[in-house]
Amino acid sequence: MQEIYRYEKDADNIVTITIDMPGRPVNTMNDAFQDGLLAVIDRVEQEQALTGVILTSGKDSFVAGGDLKSLLRVTEDNKQEFFHRLETAKQALRRLELLGRPVVAALTGTALGGGLELALACHHRIAIDNPKAEFGLPEVTLGLLPGAGGLTRLVRMMGIERAFPYLVEGKRIKVARTIKEGWIDQLASDLAEMMRLARDYIAQNPAPVQPWDEKGYKIPGGAANHPKMSRMLLAAPAMTDKKTRGLLPAPEAVIATIAEGSLVDFDTALRIESRAFVRLVASPEAKNLISTFFFGMNSVTSGERRPAGYDKRRFRKVGVLGAGMMGAGIAYACARAGLSVVLKDVALDSAEKGKAYSAGILDKAIKRGRATEDRKQALLELIQPTGDVQDLADCDLIIEAVFEDEKLKDRVIRETEAVLKPGVIFASNTSTLPISMLAESARDTAKFIGLHFFSPVDKMKLVEIIRGRDSSDETLAAVFDFVRQIRKLPIVVNDSLGFFTSRVFATYTDEGLQLLQEGVAPVRIDSLAKRAGMPVGPLAVTDEVSLTLGQKVVATNDRLIREGKVKGDHIDRKATEEVIDAMMEQGRGGRAYGGGFYDYHEDGTKSIWPGLREMWPEKEHGFSDRDISDRMIFRQVVESLKCLQEGVLDSVVDGNIGSIFGIGFPYHTGGVFQYINTYGMDRFIARCRELAERHGPRFNPPEILLAQAEEGELFT
Numbered sequence: 001m002q003e004i005y006r007y008e009k010d011a012d013n014i015v016t017i018t019i020d021m022p023g024r025p026v027n028t029m030n031d032a033f034q035d036g037l038l039a040v041i042d043r044v045e046q047e048q049a050l051t052g053v054i055l056t057s058g059k060d061s062f063v064a065g066g067d068l069k070s071l072l073r074v075t076e077d078n079k080q081e082f083f084h085r086l087e088t089a090k091q092a093l094r095r096l097e098l099l100g101r102p103v104v105a106a107l108t109g110t111a112l113g114g115g116l117e118l119a120l121a122c123h124h125r126i127a128i129d130n131p132k133a134e135f136g137l138p139e140v141t142l143g144l145l146p147g148a149g150g151l152t153r154l155v156r157m158m159g160i161e162r163a164f165p166y167l168v169e170g171k172r173i174k175v176a177r178t179i180k181e182g183w184i185d186q187l188a189s190d191l192a193e194m195m196r197l198a199r200d201y202i203a204q205n206p207a208p209v210q211p212w213d214e215k216g217y218k219i220p221g222g223a224a225n226h227p228k229m230s231r232m233l234l235a236a237p238a239m240t241d242k243k244t245r246g247l248l249p250a251p252e253a254v255i256a257t258i259a260e261g262s263l264v265d266f267d268t269a270l271r272i273e274s275r276a277f278v279r280l281v282a283s284p285e286a287k288n289l290i291s292t293f294f295f296g297m298n299s300v301t302s303g304e305r306r307p308a309g310y311d312k313r314r315f316r317k318v319g320v321l322g323a324g325m326m327g328a329g330i331a332y333a334c335a336r337a338g339l340s341v342v343l344k345d346v347a348l349d350s351a352e353k354g355k356a357y358s359a360g361i362l363d364k365a366i367k368r369g370r371a372t373e374d375r376k377q378a379l380l381e382l383i384q385p386t387g388d389v390q391d392l393a394d395c396d397l398i399i400e401a402v403f404e405d406e407k408l409k410d411r412v413i414r415e416t417e418a419v420l421k422p423g424v425i426f427a428s429n430t431s432t433l434p435i436s437m438l439a440e441s442a443r444d445t446a447k448f449i450g451l452h453f454f455s456p457v458d459k460m461k462l463v464e465i466i467r468g469r470d471s472s473d474e475t476l477a478a479v480f481d482f483v484r485q486i487r488k489l490p491i492v493v494n495d496s497l498g499f500f501t502s503r504v505f506a507t508y509t510d511e512g513l514q515l516l517q518e519g520v521a522p523v524r525i526d527s528l529a530k531r532a533g534m535p536v537g538p539l540a541v542t543d544e545v546s547l548t549l550g551q552k553v554v555a556t557n558d559r560l561i562r563e564g565k566v567k568g569d570h571i572d573r574k575a576t577e578e579v580i581d582a583m584m585e586q587g588r589g590g591r592a593y594g595g596g597f598y599d600y601h602e603d604g605t606k607s608i609w610p611g612l613r614e615m616w617p618e619k620e621h622g623f624s625d626r627d628i629s630d631r632m633i634f635r636q637v638v639e640s641l642k643c644l645q646e647g648v649l650d651s652v653v654d655g656n657i658g659s660i661f662g663i664g665f666p667y668h669t670g671g672v673f674q675y676i677n678t679y680g681m682d683r684f685i686a687r688c689r690e691l692a693e694r695h696g697p698r699f700n701p702p703e704i705l706l707a708q709a710e711e712g713e714l715f716t
Contacts, residue, residue, distance in 0.1 A: 004036040006058070007043065013051040014202055015044055016195075020058025027059055029114040029148075030067035034089050041092050044099065052202030053099070054195065055122060056106035061133070065113030068142070068290050071281050079282045086274050090149050093121035094270070098213070102205045104198040107184070108191065109133045112172070116183070117150035120157070123208040124201045126194050127175050129187040136172035142294060143286030143668075145254045147277030152261050152269045156212040157182060159220030160229050160258055168240065168254050212266050223262040233259050247533050247668040250280055284678045288670030292660070296653045296671070297489075305492040305651060306480040307473035313481040315339060319395035321412055323354025323385070326429060327401035329457025332358040335382040336458075337486040342392050343385045344416075351385030358383060361458055393419045397482060399451055401429040404553055406438065406560070413441040425475055427451040431502045432553060434566050435468035435495045445470035449479055452499065453488075454662055461489040462661035468495050489661060491654035493643075497557060497566045500648055500655065501662035504639045504672070506573060507698075508663070511635040512538025514575035515628060519619030522597060522608045525628065532629040533666025539597040546590035547580050554580065570642060572698055582615060627694070633675070634691055634699060636665060637684075640672040645704040652715045673715035681709040 004027075006018040017040050019027045027033070044053055057063065074082045096103055105119035107127040116135055119125050127133065137146040137154065145151055146167065154163045158181065165171045178184035186201075188194035211217055222229045233255065240251045257276045261269030280286050299305075316339065320331045323345040331343045331354065345351040359380060365371035384391065392398065398420065402412050409428065417426065426448050428438050439448040450466025463483045467476055476492065483490035493500045508529075515525050516539065526537020542550065554577055561568035583589075583596060588609065590596040598606040640659060643649045656671025669675040676684050685706065691699035708715065 004033060005040050007040055009047070012199070013047070013049045014054065014199060015047065015050065015052075016054045016056065017044075018056050018058050019063060025059070026061050026064040027057055027115070028064050028067050029118075030070060033067075034085070034092075038088070038092050041095055045095070050099075050101050051206075052102040052104065053096075054104050054106050054198045054202075055118070056195075057108045059108060061109035061115070062105075062107045062111040063115030063118055064110070065115055066148075068294055071144075072287055072290060074278075074281045076282050079278050082281070083274060083278045086147060086278065087271070090270055090274065093118065093149055094267070097121045097123065097210050100207060102202045102208050104201055106194050106198050107133075108194075111135050113137060113139055113146070113150075114148050117146055117148040117153070120150055120153040120183070123205070123210065124186075124198075125184045126186045126188055126197050126201075127178065127184045128191065128194055129175060129189060131174060131176070133175050134172045135175065135178050135183060136170065137166055138170035138172060140168060140250045140254055141170040141289070143248065143250045143283065143289040144280050145250060145257060145273070145277055147273060147281075149270055149273065151254065151257055152266065152273050153212075155258055155262060156217075156219055156266070159222075160224070160262060161221055161232060163258070164232075164236075167258065168236070168251050219262055224259040225263060229262075244668075245531060245533065247285075247666065249283060249285055253280055285668050288668060288674050288678055291677075292653075292656045292670035292674055296656055299653045300489060300491065300657055301484070303480065303484075305490075305654065307477045310474055310477040313478040315397050315482050315485060317342070317395045317397075319344060319392040319398045319416070321345075321398065321400045321416060322402040323351045324401070324403075325357070326453060326455055326457065327399075328354035328357035329455065330399055330401055330429065330453055331355070331383050332361060332379075333453075333457050333486050333488065335379045339382065339486070341383045342395060343383055344389065344392060345385075345387060348385060348387040351387060355380065355383045355385045389415055389419055392416055393421065395420070396424060397479075398424060398426045399429055400427065401453075404430060404433060404549075404556060406433055406556070409433070409438055410441040413438070417443050423447065425449065425478055427479060429453055432498045432557060433560075434497055435466045435471070437560075437565055439468045439470060446472040447475055449475050450495075450499070451479060451483070452501065454501075460661070462501075462658060463488045463490050464499060464501050464658060464662060465490050465492045466495055466499050467492060489657065491658040491662075492651070493654065493658070494648050494650065496643075496646070496648045497560070497568055497571070500640075500643050501658055503570070503643065503648070504636050504659065505663045506576070507635045507639045508534070508632055509538045509542050510573045510576045511632050513542070513579040515623075515631065516579060516612070516616050517575055518623075519617060519621055520623060520628060521618050522612055528625055528629040529632050531625075532633055533668055534632070535664040538632065542580075543591045543596040543598055546592050547583050547596050548589040548593060550576070550590075551580050551584055570639075570646070579616075586611060586615075627691075630687065631691060631695060631699075633666070634688060636663070637672045637675055638688065638699060638702065641702040641705050644673075645702050676705070677714045681705075681714075685709055 004021050008016045021027050103122045105122035105125045109130055110133045111119050116137055137150045139146050151167055186197050188197055224233055236255050237252055244251055253276050257273055261272045318334045318339050319342045320327050321344050323343050331341045334341045343351050343354050362371050362376040400412055402408055426442055428450050431452055435450040439445040442448040448468055449471045452464035454460035454462055465479055480490050512525050522539055526539050529537040560566045588596045591600055597609060599609050600606045640655055649655050652673045656674050659665035659672040660667055665672055685701045688699050688701040
């Protein structure tokens with residue numbers, strides 16, 4: 001207790017409990033935290049002349065939330081033990097709010113998850129007016145629900161309808177919004193004022209009672225059996241299922257717990273909440289999301305893959321070559337982060353069209369109330385469209401985003417570097433062409449690197465940093481800083497044809513096209529891919545990317561392999577070449593060209609192009625739904641394993657993050673390698689061999705998988 005909690009009683013009989021976990025940047029609700037809290041509550045209850053309690057933090061934040069590492073250890077075998085420990089912790093908070101004396105939460109900063117739940121159990125909440133502080137119950141984003149009383153208290157504080165987005169979506173808010181929502185009662189300018197306000201409240205409210213403990217209390221807006229709430233709760237699961245496709249159990253569990261808990265007394269509602277929380281915490285989905293979206297994301301954003309020993313770099317002015325959709329999107333992302341941008345194209349009018357892309361994004365944001373005209377003008381002033389290469393002379397980073405043609409890129413690189421000052425980093429936004437090959441056009445190969453953005457850039461978080469054969473550690477560290485500066489998510493991979501994301505994504509579409517060749521109905525292919533968790537089916541996404549572009553990329557890659565410029569041993573895309581060539585002969589270039597696998601109608605709907613049935617007749621082959629969906633998922637996982645085996649990937653975490661944010665691999669799995677961990681190593685190998693026997697050697701388990709299974713180690 002003495003290590004985590006400082007217990008101070010003053011002359012006015014006010015006890016101040018300061019949470020300050022030693023050696024940690026934030027307070028985390030681990031076992032020691034819980035044991036200490038129980039001890040201080042025992043001590044408070046024994047005070048003979050207690051006036052009130054102030055609960056605060058010795059950190060810049062209040063309490064960060066639960067100890068997620070301990071949650072990963074909860075299994076079906078030990079979840080009953082965990083349930084009892086959770087109930088003990090919740091009873092401690094219940095004892096706090098039934099103390100009979102005022103308890104004030106003095107929030108020094110951010111309070112998320114368990115931290116906010118602790119604050120909600122206090123009678124009064126005061127926060128320092130810090131615009132950077134965040135508040136919320138984001139547990140659902142990690143496959144959980146608020147299990148320390150937060151769900152039950154928030155529903156009774158706000159009502160079902162108002163609490164819904166915070167519980168079902170995990171929405172976070174800033175401190176100013178907390179006042180409007182009633183989470184925080186007062187704001188203070190600094191710590192001293194906050195403590196003074198806390199004392200004032202204690203003096204003026206000697207025996208407060210929580211609203212839900214008052215006689216005759218009713219939930220604002222009504223419980224689940226109120227007609228309006230009943231209609232909302234009946235519709236909510238269907239709306240949620242439309243987003244999650246039933247693959248994420250947490251949102252539905254939140255809805256059920258809200259409904260059930262609203263119909264019973266407060267303490268019974270807490271017990272219902274506990275049981276739902278324990279069911280979720282033992283689920284594979286929660287383990288996947290915690291592993292990847294908490295620990296994995298923290299690993300990426302903290303810079304574990306950034307080379308050490310180099311000062312943090314801040315960029316001032318970026319040159320973007322090519323003002324098409326990709327280049328225009330990159331320019332917008334840079335300007336949004338406050339960087340000056342020179343947007344260069346072959347002619348000024350083309351560059352101005354690229355700048356107009358940013359204006360279009362901001363016009364939509366203004367209509368939705370998410371931007372202002374002043375913000376729009378300020379951002380647009382940062383983008384300088386030009387057709388003159390000389391305007392790039394004072395840039396400190398160049399990003400080339402021209403068409404996927406190595407001869408065009410060679411010309412653009414040489415033309416641009418002729419006007420640049422020494423030491424400028426040059427990055428290519430290529431999605432498939434090897435960086436080491438493109439670097440041959442550069443004057444300093446150590447300063448040349450790949451930055452693969454994803455379309456649309458304004459919405460896609462990921463940037464794949466591709467390290468060429470000669471790219472220096474200093475260059476890698478600098479572009480890592482740049483990606484974080486523009487608020488994107490960097491993963492680092494090594495050079496090869498297709499790198500990681502494009503290479504794995506190509507196997508997904510190729511498997512879909514192979515299924516088409518084998519006579520599987522097109523609708524079934526795309527539907528089963530989506531049911532497995534992919535955002536778009538392989539045929540639909542090929543249409544969106546365009547068959548025309550796909551054919552050109554395939555042709556370029558094949559030529560480079562024939563000429564010996566790159567290695568293509570890993571390429572296995574026979575179905576892609578055959579199907580796309582056949583479709584192009586029919587004039588079916590994709591959505592942008594009037595139609596591809598689908599016909600696109602004026603009312604915004606689409607339907608399968610009838611010609612597919614003539615080209616690849618549907619057959620009764622006996623493939624199960626499981627076989628079809630597994631083929632599309634396993635193909636990607638096997639290719640990812642090959643990338644790890646060949647050194648294209650150095651990091652399992654980057655593979656998991658990159659597969660979800662770059663490829664759209666099913667979110668609930670936690671990524672390609674976490675998928676294996678959850679599936680079970682031995683089961684996954686057995687299924688690979690089964691698929692290989694039925695459908696070909698592309699499903700054979702790679703050596704790295706067999707070695708990992710032999711050692712009994714998970715992919716971490």
